[in-house]
Amino acid sequence: MSATASLKRFVAGKVALARTMREVRRSTGKGVLPQVREIARLRFGAGRLRVSDYYAYELFDDTLYPGHAKAEVVGWNGAGISGKLNDSHWRAVAADKFICYALLKGLVLPHPATYALYHGNGRTFGTAPTLTTPEGAAAFLRERMPYPFFAKPVDGQHGTGASAVAGLDRNRDVLTTVPGEEIPVEDYVARFVVPERSGYLFQEMLRPHAEIQRMCGNKVSTVRVIVLNAGGERQVFRALWRIPVGNNITDNFLHGTSGNLMAYVDPANGLVRRVIRGPGTDTMRLYGHGRRGRRLEFHPETGERLEGISLPAWQETVSLCQRAAAAFPGLRYQSWDVAMCERGPVLVELNSSGDLMQMPGCPGFYDSQFQQFVSAHARNTW
Amino acid sequence: MNPVRRQWVVKRAILSSALEVRARTGKSVLSQLNEMVRLRLGRGKLRAVDYYVYGVYDDRRFPARAKSEVLSWSPGDIADRLNDPEWRAICDDKLVCYGVLKGLGLPFPPIYAVFDPARRTFGDVPALSTFAEAASHLRTRMSYPFFAKTIAGGYGRGASSVARLDAERDCLVFTTGEEIAVDEYVREYVAPAREGYLFQEPVKQHSFVDRISGGRVGTLRLVILRGDEGPRLFRAIWRVPVGRNITDNFLHGTQGNLVAHVDRETGRVGKVIQAISYEEGADGSGGRRLGAEVDVHPDTGERIQGITLPNWDSIVATCLNGAAALPGLRYQSWDTAIGPDGPVILELNYRGGIDITQIPGTGGFFDSEFRDFWERYGT
Numbered sequence: 001m002s003a004t005a006s007l008k009r010f011v012a013g014k015v016a017l018a019r020t021m022r023e024v025r026r027s028t029g030k031g032v033l034p035q036v037r038e039i040a041r042l043r044f045g046a047g048r049l050r051v052s053d054y055y056a057y058e059l060f061d062d063t064l065y066p067g068h069a070k071a072e073v074v075g076w077n078g079a080g081i082s083g084k085l086n087d088s089h090w091r092a093v094a095a096d097k098f099i100c101y102a103l104l105k106g107l108v109l110p111h112p113a114t115y116a117l118y119h120g121n122g123r124t125f126g127t128a129p130t131l132t133t134p135e136g137a138a139a140f141l142r143e144r145m146p147y148p149f150f151a152k153p154v155d156g157q158h159g160t161g162a163s164a165v166a167g168l169d170r171n172r173d174v175l176t177t178v179p180g181e182e183i184p185v186e187d188y189v190a191r192f193v194v195p196e197r198s199g200y201l202f203q204e205m206l207r208p209h210a211e212i213q214r215m216c217g218n219k220v221s222t223v224r225v226i227v228l229n230a231g232g233e234r235q236v237f238r239a240l241w242r243i244p245v246g247n248n249i250t251d252n253f254l255h256g257t258s259g260n261l262m263a264y265v266d267p268a269n270g271l272v273r274r275v276i277r278g279p280g281t282d283t284m285r286l287y288g289h290g291r292r293g294r295r296l297e298f299h300p301e302t303g304e305r306l307e308g309i310s311l312p313a314w315q316e317t318v319s320l321c322q323r324a325a326a327a328f329p330g331l332r333y334q335s336w337d338v339a340m341c342e343r344g345p346v347l348v349e350l351n352s353s354g355d356l357m358q359m360p361g362c363p364g365f366y367d368s369q370f371q372q373f374v375s376a377h378a379r380n381t382w
Numbered sequence: 383m384n385p386v387r388r389q390w391v392v393k394r395a396i397l398s399s400a401l402e403v404r405a406r407t408g409k410s411v412l413s414q415l416n417e418m419v420r421l422r423l424g425r426g427k428l429r430a431v432d433y434y435v436y437g438v439y440d441d442r443r444f445p446a447r448a449k450s451e452v453l454s455w456s457p458g459d460i461a462d463r464l465n466d467p468e469w470r471a472i473c474d475d476k477l478v479c480y481g482v483l484k485g486l487g488l489p490f491p492p493i494y495a496v497f498d499p500a501r502r503t504f505g506d507v508p509a510l511s512t513f514a515e516a517a518s519h520l521r522t523r524m525s526y527p528f529f530a531k532t533i534a535g536g537y538g539r540g541a542s543s544v545a546r547l548d549a550e551r552d553c554l555v556f557t558t559g560e561e562i563a564v565d566e567y568v569r570e571y572v573a574p575a576r577e578g579y580l581f582q583e584p585v586k587q588h589s590f591v592d593r594i595s596g597g598r599v600g601t602l603r604l605v606i607l608r609g610d611e612g613p614r615l616f617r618a619i620w621r622v623p624v625g626r627n628i629t630d631n632f633l634h635g636t637q638g639n640l641v642a643h644v645d646r647e648t649g650r651v652g653k654v655i656q657a658i659s660y661e662e663g664a665d666g667s668g669g670r671r672l673g674a675e676v677d678v679h680p681d682t683g684e685r686i687q688g689i690t691l692p693n694w695d696s697i698v699a700t701c702l703n704g705a706a707a708l709p710g711l712r713y714q715s716w717d718t719a720i721g722p723d724g725p726v727i728l729e730l731n732y733r734g735g736i737d738i739t740q741i742p743g744t745g746g747f748f749d750s751e752f753r754d755f756w757e758r759y760g761t
Contacts, residue, residue, distance in 0.1 A: 089470035092710055093478060096469075102485030102707070103478065108505045121610045124706040126487040232500040232511065326503040327481065329577075330471050 017051065024060045035060055038070070047074035047366055058360040072364030074356065081333050082353035084378045090330030094352040097154050097201055098125050109324050110346045112203040112339075115149055116140055119199035123154075137189045141168065141175070145202065148178070150249075151192065154199035159250030159258075163192045164205065179247040206348075209340045211312040215304040219244050221251045222337040222348055223265065223317065224357060227325040228370070230332045230377040234322040237369065239265035240357045241272065241311065245300060253278055253357065256293045263306060264362040270314025274361055275306045293360065317345040324350075332377055392431060399434040407439065414439055417449070426453040426748060436740055444746075451746030457733035460713055463760040465732060469710035473732035476533050476580060477504050483727055488704050490727045491582045494525050498533070498578035516568045520547065520554065524581065527557065530571065533578035542571045543584065557584075558626045585719040585726050588692045596682040598623040601728055602644065602697065604716040605739060606705040607755050613705035613714070615698055616752065617739045618644035620651060620691065624680055640676065642686060643744045649694025654686050655741055696724040704730075712759050 021032045035054075042049040042059065054060065059070045082091075092099055102125065104111040117123060118131040129144070131137040145168070152162040164178035165188075174182045183191070193200045206220045226238040242251035243261040253262045256278030263275040276293030277300065297307040311317070321336045324347060328334060335354025339346045356365050400411045414433070421428035421438065428438065432454045438444050444452070471478050481504065483490045495508040497516050503509045508523065510516045524547070531541040543557040544567075553561045562570070572579045585599045600622035607616045622640040643652040656676050677687035691697075701716045704727070708714065715734025718725040736747045748756070 087471065089467060089474065090478075091468035092466065093471055096710065098707065099469075099472065099482060103481040104485070106481035106484030106486075106505065107503075121709065122612045122706055123709055124486075124703055126485065126707075230500070323503065326501060326509075327477070327505075329498075329500060329502050330475065330478075 020055055030060055045071050049075040064361045072366045074365050078355050079353040084380045085333040086352050087330035091352050094350040100350050107327050115202040118193050123199055134189050134194050137193050138185050141185050148205040149202050150205045151202045153196040154201055159252040162250050164249040178249050206339050207342045209312050209342055212340050216243050220339050222339045225321045225336045227321055227334045228373045229325040234325040236267040236318050239267045241265050264359050270311040272309050320345050396430050403439050424450050428454045451748045453747045457735045461733040464713040466710040470732050473730045479730050486707050491585055494581040496580050497572050516572050517564050520564050527584050528581045529584045530581045532575040533580055588720045588722050590692050591720045594684040595622050601717045601719050604701050606714045608705050608712045613702045615646045618646045619738050620644050641738050643741045649691040651689050653741055693724045700725050
């Protein structure tokens with residue numbers, strides 16, 4: 001970026017900040033100076049909150065965050081927490097999807113069935129077919145692949161590079177993706193499969209639980225369950241439900257840029273407390289405000305109520321995560337993605353440095369429970 | 383042995399070896415010293431003791447270039463350069479390793495129970511977390527016989543091999559015949575394992591191998607190099623316990639166990655060495671640390687050298703298949719027993735030691751094959 005462009009960007013940011021401060025003063029009555037004072041205090045506090053986070057999480061709102069609650073919202077990321085709590089030698093157990101699935105299979109924990117693996121250097125995964133060339137991958141798609149399937153890169157993150165395929169039209173040699181796009185088999189292999197150097201994994205397409213389907217349509221959504229695992233205890237610390245909308249095939253929230261929904265779930269009972277929708281890639285007029293999403297109560301496509309409902313099979317989900325967490329003692333901070341399916345909860349991924357997923361109007365990460373946990377179990381200085 | 387005395391023993395052993403080599407080969411002490419200095423400063427960083435242990439002084443076994451292929455590197459020197467440390471738990475933590483093996487459909491001894499004060503689990507096997515639970519399980523639900531070891535330990539430390547429970551006397555009988563009270567067993571073996579203890583089915587060996595070793599379970603160490611083009615077997619060593627040893631660990635030659643070079647193409651056993659410790663050497667010689675060459679098992683009298691190990695192709699193919707699933711580990715050391723139908727995988731090592739793969743007279747580790755691999759992936 002040129003110096004002029006940087007300067008323009010800087011000035012635009014400051015203008016947006018000034019506009020946001022005025023907007024907040026108008027809507028809440030909180031003056032600019034008290035806002036600045038609060039921002040400075042939070043910036044130098046334990047949460048090291050940035051200015052944009054102050055507006056993104058709506059921390060200026062004293063009704064949403066009374067008293068000490070503001071100081072519990074943090075500007076850290078999951079990698080920082082993982083570095084303090086987790087054993088780095090255990091990272092591949094979560095980060096490499098094949099290792100993770102092998103382990104889940106070995107531990108008899110529910111996970112999506114693997115159909116095949118594409119890997120240019122002949123990586124294997126038990127008895128699943130390994131495809132090593134684009135021609136071999138195309139032939140497999142034409143002759144042996146079960147449909148529908150979901151596929152993703154072996155070490156991918158945030159849903160990048162994922163694909164969902166509903167079926168194959170053998171006569172026309174085209175695949176139909178879940179959003180309904182048609183793509184020739186060879187083009188699909190060249191676009192999705194071959195570019196992934198770490199390998200590409202084809203697996204069972206999960207079917208949503210009937211209750212989820214009624215509320216959200218025929219798309220699988222997952223709950224991110226954060227488990228604090230140490231000292232013989234597995235505390236379900238946070239639960240966040242992510243709901244894909246539109247043509248999105250994954251439910252990743254991506255800090256709001258995916259446009260998907262995210263809901264804060266009470267870990268004790270599975271009750272959906274608050275739902276937000278990410279703003280997508282729209283340019284924000286205000287500085288950070290709204291970037292983490294805005295509240296809504298109903299699903300934007302089905303019109304069904306989301307806020308206030310109870311997630312299906314919640315106790316089963318919690319108990320599954322606790323059972324799974326117990327097998328990974330090297331990871332004290334675990335983020336499980338659990339799909340709510342017709343066959344019950346299914347473990348889709350384990351993240352050792354998952355995003356914290358704080359939401360505006362919901363409890364921050366650094367609450368007393370988390371503080372107690374890190375003071376007892378952090379491996380490195382906090 | 384205290385460190386000062388140990389140093390003294392080593393120095394005396396080196397001097398004694400130098401004089402012995404001079405007498406036997408005619409190579410003067412100065413020439414030996416000259417060679418040692420050159421090799422110490424070379425790539426292999428060879429220590430004086432290794433110069434004699436591996437017989438590098440012998441110009442017939444080790445022509446000029448071959449001497450520089452022998453390494454004194456620590457296992458970490460290789461593993462830390464070739465392997466991704468984020469994959470280490472798959473090797474170091476035995477339950478993670480067994481979980482992955484199970485998921486990949488690879489054979490290993492079934493787990494009977496797991497003890498961990500932090501209530502760790504392994505699928506649906508019984509998870510014991512207290513002294514009382516462990517003792518009660520041993521008295522009422524455990525399958526006998528069993529083999530048990532620490533979840534995160536190495537070199538066979540803390541392992542136990544139990545034949546049966548004598549319920550009337552409330553004691554366990556080890557496979558060596560010794561007895562121990564159940565509570566004492568839990569106190570001595572199970573509870574001290576800070577990162578947990580696992581109980582598993584004893585390995586059933588192929589009858590041919592069983593006859594040779596007298597029922598003692600030996601394991602193959604297969605060193606596999608996992609390049610981008612796929613894995614390949616680089617070295618094969620067979621370790622066989624002797625006497626009352628319940629594991630086959632060589633521990634740099636201090637257990638009296640046997641270590642044998644195995645031809646990787648055919649499974650034919652080549653040179654076999656028996657370990658002798660510093661203290662046990664007839665003249666205290668460090669130069670005899672790896673011990674003498676033998677051709678029969680010292681307990682059974684059965685011939686070892688020259689035999690062909692059963693199920694060789696299946697063992698190699700299974701381990702290579704497993705190695706292909708682990709691209710983050712370029713240097714893999716698989717320990718597998720020889721079962722009736724193929725391998726029974728016991729461990730995967732992240733930092734497999736290289737001393738046992740450099741049996742005197744069978745070549746150094748840093749040969750042209752390994753050098754190519756090292757230059758490609760180790761820098």
